[in-house]
Amino acid sequence: MQVAEHETALDVTRELSDFLERRREQIAQRWAEASLFRAVFTVSRDEAVEACKAVVDALAEVARGGRPEDLRAPGFDSVREQLGRMAASRAKAGYTPSQIAGEVAGLREPVTSLLRAEYDDPADPRAQANEIALTILIGTLRLVVMETTVDAGEELIARQRQQLLEVATPVIRLWDGVVAVPLIGTLDSARSQIVMESLLEAIVDQRARYAILDITGVPTVDSLVAQHLMKTVAAARLMGAECIVSGIRPAIAQTIVQLGIDLGTIITRAGLSDALAYALSQQGIVVSPRPAMGGNAR
Amino acid sequence: MHAPFVSATRLSIGSDADLAWVRQQVRQAAAALGFGLVQQTKLVTAVSELARNTLVHGGGGHMEMTPLAEGNRVGLRLSFVDRGPGIRDLELAMTDGYTTGGGLGKGLSGSKRLVAEFAIDSRPGEGTTVTIADWVSGVPSPRAGAS
Numbered sequence: 001m002q003v004a005e006h007e008t009a010l011d012v013t014r015e016l017s018d019f020l021e022r023r024r025e026q027i028a029q030r031w032a033e034a035s036l037f038r039a040v041f042t043v044s045r046d047e048a049v050e051a052c053k054a055v056v057d058a059l060a061e062v063a064r065g066g067r068p069e070d071l072r073a074p075g076f077d078s079v080r081e082q083l084g085r086m087a088a089s090r091a092k093a094g095y096t097p098s099q100i101a102g103e104v105a106g107l108r109e110p111v112t113s114l115l116r117a118e119y120d121d122p123a124d125p126r127a128q129a130n131e132i133a134l135t136i137l138i139g140t141l142r143l144v145v146m147e148t149t150v151d152a153g154e155e156l157i158a159r160q161r162q163q164l165l166e167v168a169t170p171v172i173r174l175w176d177g178v179v180a181v182p183l184i185g186t187l188d189s190a191r192s193q194i195v196m197e198s199l200l201e202a203i204v205d206q207r208a209r210y211a212i213l214d215i216t217g218v219p220t221v222d223s224l225v226a227q228h229l230m231k232t233v234a235a236a237r238l239m240g241a242e243c244i245v246s247g248i249r250p251a252i253a254q255t256i257v258q259l260g261i262d263l264g265t266i267i268t269r270a271g272l273s274d275a276l277a278y279a280l281s282q283q284g285i286v287v288s289p290r291p292a293m294g295g296n297a298r
Numbered sequence: 299m300h301a302p303f304v305s306a307t308r309l310s311i312g313s314d315a316d317l318a319w320v321r322q323q324v325r326q327a328a329a330a331l332g333f334g335l336v337q338q339t340k341l342v343t344a345v346s347e348l349a350r351n352t353l354v355h356g357g358g359g360h361m362e363m364t365p366l367a368e369g370n371r372v373g374l375r376l377s378f379v380d381r382g383p384g385i386r387d388l389e390l391a392m393t394d395g396y397t398t399g400g401g402l403g404k405g406l407s408g409s410k411r412l413v414a415e416f417a418i419d420s421r422p423g424e425g426t427t428v429t430i431a432d433w434v435s436g437v438p439s440p441r442a443g444a445s
């Protein structure tokens with residue numbers, strides 16, 4: 001029986017699609033035992049079975065379309081989001097992308113054994129063609145999941161980064177009218193933007209007259225960081241607050257000078273406490289050791 | 299003390315995160331080779347400037363880091379390579395305060411002052427390579443005579 005090649009291929013995928021629809025319940029029941037589904041859909045087994053059925057339906061639709069190798073097959077659209085959630089939850093549980101891909105590949109085995117049972121003769125060429133088509137289909141599913149894993153990973157990193165940005169720039173009220181930001185780590189553009197915004201906000205909220213930027217925790221001050229510092233100081237000035245930069249370590253001071261950056265217009269102090277003392281004294285507050293009161297000593 | 303182990307490395311420069319990584323790798327290598335704190339800080343700052351130029355003006359590229367040993371001197375050579383637009387007027391670009399991008403214009407001129415050796419090779423339309431080298435100074439205090 002000689003048929004044109006593409007026609008045979010289409011026949012095979014259609015047959016596979018029919019099989020998947022016919023065996024939907026059994027496949028879903030078996031998959032619901034697999035760690036990939038069991039660990040994610042923990043509320044009830046029914047929930048896991050439903051999720052499995054959605055994936056079987058998607059595979060059946062993709063197979064019916066005749067292109068089991070197509071990552072972008074519309075059949076996958078209905079489960080992309082669900083697969084993404086599953087992959088994300090496995091990733092959160094500490095699984096690496098390749099381990100997750102391995103779990104998806106593991107879904108093939110239970111389907112294969114059901115498929116083989118359909119044919120009396122395991123050497124039947126149609127049985128073999130179906131098995132190959134199934135292998136391709138599950139391989140594509142694996143890639144679809146991988147894709148969502150990568151997306152989810154990137155999103156997770158972006159979110160953690162954002163959280164870090166916000167957490168790492170607390171504005172502290174040191175005294176009436178005096179706020180301080182201890183800067184820690186790399187002052188890239190996004191960070192310095194947030195520093196500037198939260199500092200200006202705090203200046204308004206606290207009616208601060210003095211703002212201290214402490215850079216003890218900043219490892220490198222290059223021309224970009226210096227420029228950000230200067231911009232922040234200028235913006236604070238416009239809000240009516242004077243900025244003091246503290247914590248410039250000796251090695252950084254030498255480097256800034258040699259780099260050719262002039263911080264001459266900025267008030268600097270060695271440490272945070274010196275900066276605070278300056279801010280207080282400018283407001284007429286004098287901090288001095290408790291005077292020895294002659295009368296009640298002892 | 300024997301020559302500390304720092305291997306030649308190539309690091310890509312394609313994002314802000316890469317800049318942080320490059321700085322960190324250079325700081326580690328410089329510390330391992332015996333650079334003092336002030337020299338490390340200067341070198342890493344120059345690296346930060348040049349790597350950012352590679353990213354911002356050159357559209358990305360890579361850095362090559364090579365440990366140097368010459369007689370009893372130990373040092374580090376760093377090349378910043380991009381295939382970007384190149385620099386038309388090198389003398390102008392090296393001028394203090396010259397910028398085409400709203401920066402301070404201190405990156406090139408400043409980093410030249412921060413390290414012992416500085417060379418720039420650029421062809422318009424082909425790209426830019428900036429190479430710097432620095433040597434561990436014998437005395438632990440900052441090098442004298444830097445003007």
Ligand SMILES: Nc1ncnc2c1ncn2[C@@H]1O[C@H](COP(=O)(O)OP(=O)(O)OP(=O)(O)O)[C@@H](O)[C@H]1O
Pocket residue numbers: 223224347351352355356380382383384385391392396397398399400401402403404405406407426
């Ligand atoms: N790798 C590069 N490719 C193309 N042009 C460059 C490159 N590096 C520097 N330039 C050009 O040289 C100019 C001066 O560079 P320099 O690093 O001194 O200043 P900048 O980057 O503009 O500002 P900053 O002070 O923030 O570094 C740049 O504005 C840019 O036009």
Ligand SMILES: [Mg+2]
Pocket residue numbers: 347350351401404405406
């Ligand atoms: Mg620059």
